[in-house]
Amino acid sequence: MKFKFLKIVLTTYRYAVMLSVGALSISGTASATLIDSIAALNDGDQYRVLFVTSTTRDATSKDINVYNSFVYDAAQAGTVTGGLGLTWTALASTDAVDAIANTGMLNNTDAVTLFNTIGDIIAMSGHEIWGGSLDAPIAHDENGVANNTLVFTGTTSHGRIDIFNSLGGKYKISNIGYSPSITNDWIGWARAYQTLTLNYYGVSDQATHVAVQVPSPSTVILLSLGLAGLSYSRYRKQS
Template identity: 35%
Template sequence: MKIKQLCFVSGVALATLGTSAAQAALVVVPTGLNPGDQYRLVFVTSGTRNATSSNINDYNTFVTNQVTGSALATQLTTAGFNLGTITWKAIGSTPTVAARDNTGTNSLSTGVPIYLIDGNRVANNNADFWDGSLKHPINLQPNDVTTGVDFVWTGSSSNGTGYDSFQLGGLYSEYVIAGRADSVVFSGWIAETTDVYSTAKSLYAMSSVLTVLGNQPPAPVTVPESSSLLGFITLGGLMLGGAVRKARK
């Protein structure tokens, strides 16, 4: 009877292992980079705001505040970065400032690789970032939540300049261009639709240039959730039970 009960419990453990999802941490030092290599990070904000201001600093302050106290901030600190030396800029254009200039990614300069905060590469350099498509959507928030079909204020065209008449702040009308956080091609990520600028939406954010330090720990590995750990423990019990039965024969 005890052996049957053990088999039953172990079966439950295997089911748990089969259905339990893995929990992965944010990745702020992408794999494959060496000490001295430079790169940038991007994310989409969890918070939302309107697009009525024509002052780009209002949006820069907004995205910066999204990092404060977040899981991203914790991960950056753990990796050895000084948060006070990292600046965050909105990937957005007002009537007087273009997104590529606000973020320091004008394609006239080569720039550095750009990564999502989970380690996925978004673009190889400045020109690649502003060529109309991305290698991976900017769909992860600083609290480690992946967005779906969320529209994001940008006021920008795919080449990083202001979208005629639809920049942040509404130069000629109350409408501003927005992108889609789940999109990577046909400029949809940055210029998908327009909406009234009083509507609340997220924004994209980009870091200043980061440098891999020599003493930074390796990127975190995927670890099982607590339910999976319980499954492993129970499975270990099954293996032990099998060994006991063999010993009794």
């Protein structure tokens, strides 16, 4: 019986340590991460995540769904973006649809925090990103790796179709952005032939933060010690 009780206590203690380490891994990671930045939002706050694809393709298609699928595949494969459970679209414009309509990221002052994949705040509303300067560059890919590169957009700084330079447009050149820029150059830096292969911006759907209370390690240990005490009480009664 003594050995049985010792096994119960050791098992309970080991469980307490595992829970404590788990709590620390959630609450004690580096602050400059996307997960921590999202967790710092208030309950009910709205947010989106933006990234630059690590992969490239041309801009010859007139079908926005081609670019959406390309961005979605990159996001699903990403070590940062793949586990977020979000839907992804291209921040891009063709002759038929502009970037605002495609992403649903409206040009208004409604509060929505826009993050890059290392947790920096890019902007605090659609109005800020469409026409204003960014607070931080998008400039990181689906794995959280810096990616200072040229990006096909086909889009003006206000999120509308660049009618002469849309993706797949008849003039065979498209608007491109420069990902490390925080000025309007992030989306409309220059123009490039559509046959080139460049990167793209991906945007998540708008999500709502739900606060989750994580117990502190000390609370978990106290709870586990209580379980150990209960086990000892049962052991005494059985013996």
